[in-house]
Structures are given as C-alpha cells and as structure tokens.
Amino acid sequence: MQQNLETLELLDKVIDENLYQNLIIQLNKDFQLSNLNESFELSSEPNQLKKTLATILLKLITKQYDDYLNLLYRIDVSEKELLTVSSNNLDVTVEQITYIILKREYQKVWFKNKF
Numbered sequence: 001m002q003q004n005l006e007t008l009e010l011l012d013k014v015i016d017e018n019l020y021q022n023l024i025i026q027l028n029k030d031f032q033l034s035n036l037n038e039s040f041e042l043s044s045e046p047n048q049l050k051k052t053l054a055t056i057l058l059k060l061i062t063k064q065y066d067d068y069l070n071l072l073y074r075i076d077v078s079e080k081e082l083l084t085v086s087s088n089n090l091d092v093t094v095e096q097i098t099y100i101i102l103k104r105e106y107q108k109v110w111f112k113n114k115f
Contacts, residue, residue, distance in 0.1 A: 007099045011046035014106050022109040023102070024049065030105070034071045036060075054098045061094065077104050 014020050021042050028039045038056050040049055060068035072082070077100055085096045 007050050007095070007102060008046060010099065010102055010106060011050065014109075015046065017110070017113075019106070019109045019113060020046070022113065023105050026105050026109050027053070027101075030071065030074045034067065034074045036067060036071060050098060050102070053101065054094050057097055057101075058090070058094045061090070072101075075101055075104055076108075077101060 011020070014023050024040050024042050024044065031038050036056075040052060044052065057068070060071065081100050081104075082097075085093055085100070087093045087096065
C-alpha cells in the first residue's frame with residue numbers, strides 16, 4: 001500500500017509542476033513506439049491513470065512478456081531500479097513497476113521542460 005501512496009504523491013507533484021499532460025503524452029508516445037495499442041486519455045485523473053497503467057502492465061506481464069520488456073526498454077527503466085522490486089505478490093509487484101515507470105516518465109518530461 002505504501003507504493004500506492006508514493007505513486008499518487010508523485011502524480012500530485014507532476015500536476016503541481018504543470019507537467020501532467022506532458023507525462024501522459026510521453027507515456028502514449030512510448031507505448032506507441034513499443035507497438036502497443038494502448039493509450040491514456042489526457043483528461044484522465046491521476047488515480048485512474050495509475051489504475052489503467054497497472055492493469056495494462058499486469059496484462060503485459062502475464063500474457064505478452066516480450067512486449068512488456070520492450071516497453072521497459074523504450075521507457076528506459078534501469079535494471080538497477082527493477083532490482084528494487086521485491087514481492088511474491090504479483091499485484092504488489094505491478095504497483096511497484098507502475099511507480100517506477102511513472103517516475104521515469106516524469107524525469108523525461110521534467111528534463112525536456114527545463115532544458
């Protein structure tokens with residue numbers, strides 16, 4: 001449950017910095033470049049975005065693992081970061097990966113916005 005709070009806090013920070021729509025655009029771009037037919041509405045509420053991303057990740061992990069790995073590569077999630085994921089519960093693992101992905105996408109849009 002801690003990861004859930006951290007994810008929502010991260011999204012609140014993104015909103016405070018006026019980067020929320022950019023984050024969704026970046027997420028959609030990375031999904032498209034990974035040849036995944038999933039997309040996120042720009043009008044999505046943060047909690048809905050988190051739930052939708054987690055649902056998609058669960059589907060990818062359980063049914064399309066190669067596509068999941070391709071997405072992680074496209075987003076540029078570090079292996080070191082993935083090694084911090086530790087749970088025997090798939091739902092908790094997906095929550096942790098959701099946070100890592102959103103954090104990485106935030107880093108990308110923050111950097112583009114600053115420079």
